[in-house]
Amino acid sequence: MKNIRYIDKYKRESYSIGEIAKYFGVSITTINNWLKEGRFLGVPGRAKNKTRISENAVWISSTGERFCIKDLIAEAVENEKKRAASSKNEEKNALMEVLSYYEEKYGDTYEKIKNKVSKTSEELRDLSEWRYILERVKSELI
Incomplete structure (x- = not known):
């Protein structure tokens, strides 16, 4: 603030x-x-x-x-800091849940599914979102 x-x-x-x-x-x-x-x-x-x-x-x-x-x-300042940290933690947990969902859905890692020769339109859509989530997680950890 x-x-x-x-x-x-x-x-x-x-x-x-x-x-x-x-x-x-x-x-x-x-x-x-x-x-x-x-x-x-x-x-x-x-x-x-x-x-x-x-x-x-x-x-x-x-x-x-x-x-x-x-x-x-x-x-009030301390509570705001805690709330911000908690929100960041919740966001990270949500992103990790999405990653787990895709790994469970496809039974493999993003890299292996990305390198698959023929992909359905659903797989292409999922790969796009999966990549976005991976980039978000990576940027959060840096």
Whole structure:
């Protein structure tokens, strides 16, 4: 996630309302409502479209629990990294399943089927997809 962060005069990072909304997974309107409700502690008076929320500010959940913005953002970033790694793993597993399917269907490797002298239109179609999947797997491993 690309962030352009503002560092205030005390060397603390601060975030726009839009950035906070992305990290929290809610709308900008929700963040604005929470600001009006006083659910962010340590946020100075609001200037229209200029509100910055310091990493040291505190957010009060609907249950009354208090969380430091810095900690919530660190958790959100970590969760995003895990999700991205998990998605990549799932994609790799799906590609490997397709490769196994073709090897089982034809009872041999791609190379041997590719070198077969006469091929049906179905085999040609399958070989095309099989080659594509092999290239994807190879590029993932590099």
